[in-house]
Amino acid sequence: MNIWASALLRARGADMPTTVRGAIIAPVTEPTPWPTPGQPDEGPPWRPANDVETRLLAALDRDDRQEFFRTLMTAPLFLPQTVADPDTATEAQAEDYVTFDSGEVTYLLAFTSVETLQVCVGHIANGYVESDYDTLRVGLADSDLQLGFNLGTPIDAWLDPESVARAAAGEIAVPTGAEMAELMELTDPANAAAVDAAAEQELEAYVDDYITGLVDGDVLVVADRGTWRIAPVDGVPTIEVYSAAEHTPPGTPTTTAPFLDVVARWPAGAEQLTVNPGTPLAFSLPAEVLAAFAEEAHLTSPENN
Incomplete structure (x- = not known):
């Protein structure tokens, strides 16, 4: 399933953060295809840009999902924006934030480094606001926006703000970005017959192994x-x-x-x-x-x- 840039900048009633603003050196261009969640875009392989991303990648390699989300809860987060003048703007407006649509869900994008933000969405965004999980959790409490972390990298995650804390506490198991991409592919109606056949074959193999x-x-x-x-x-x-x-x-x-x-x-x-x-x-x-x-x-x- 191909996922394209929504280029939708909408508030949905969210109380957005107004902390540190910065500019990135990247012009706003015509929208181009977004990277698929869990799959880095074409180009040089993604590399962690800071200690936070190194820890996230290590937690992912260990399949330690609690530590992964604990790290996200304490990390600085950088939210991409499209603004007229990122150097002189003093307030973060809700409509400035870059969001990502998948099906009927809209995600507010957040990155764990400016470098990763620029690599992944520099073709759309020309500025950013620095925030953190606690601020976003409060600001999005009455919004239907969900959070999309590190789009287009191996350390991405897609969930509502409250579920971040629940995942960090081990109360729920959240799919990785790669698993989300696979799920979206499998739920494409065009693949229904192939999915049914694969599921039946997998079930038969499981039963055979179980009985044997x-x-x-x-x-x-x-x-x-x-x-x-x-x-x-x-x-x-x-x-x-x-x-x-x-x-x-x-x-x-x-x-x-x-x-x-x-x-x-x-x-x-x-x-x-x-x-x-x-x-x-x-x-x-x-x-x-x-x-x-x-x-x-x-x-x-x-x-x-």
Whole structure:
């Protein structure tokens, strides 16, 4: 999906910051295509311009999203503008700010260095205002504007002001710019058929891997004093097993056995096997299916060997 310059400079009721103003040496030109979020524009590779950007990139490399947003919350932020005379203007007007539209959402752009701002939007902006997250959070409280950090770099982020603090606290997981770009591409209606096919293929591969891992590995069998428990589930005598300890309810007594041994030693009184009950991975197999599987795989009980 190609995203183009909106060149929209609108207030949307925001109380914009009026702190330090500066000029950048770049003429305002005709709008050209914006870089896609998460994908640097053509040209020399982007490099961090200061310690803040170095820390952001390091946090991204570690996939430490909390530290990434903590850094944004404390960093100086530079907001690009288009103004008649950036050297003599004394007040920041809401309509001067450069925004970016994606779908029905409008983002106020903010950068963590003047150098990155100039590289990414110097063809649109000719000035900037220095601000910070706390100021923007208050100023945008009654606005529907969201924040777009570091457009066109590997350290970009796109979210509403309140979510920055929540992400820094670890309350939510925010997609990276690259993930956002992929999501926007996937949600393009023109790609619907391809996306559905890819999702189905991915699901089939996941199920194959899940079943293969289950059959080839050990399971935790619910047991009473080491004896496999046969308990009624919806009236059906059932043996329950779990594929991993994290799926097992706390305090549930279990004994470990290879899955193939469970099938080979299937007790006569049990009519059903349930795997990972109470989880999204749960499924059940009737005893007849297990018997057919044992016969096909030439499984015999160790007691009969």
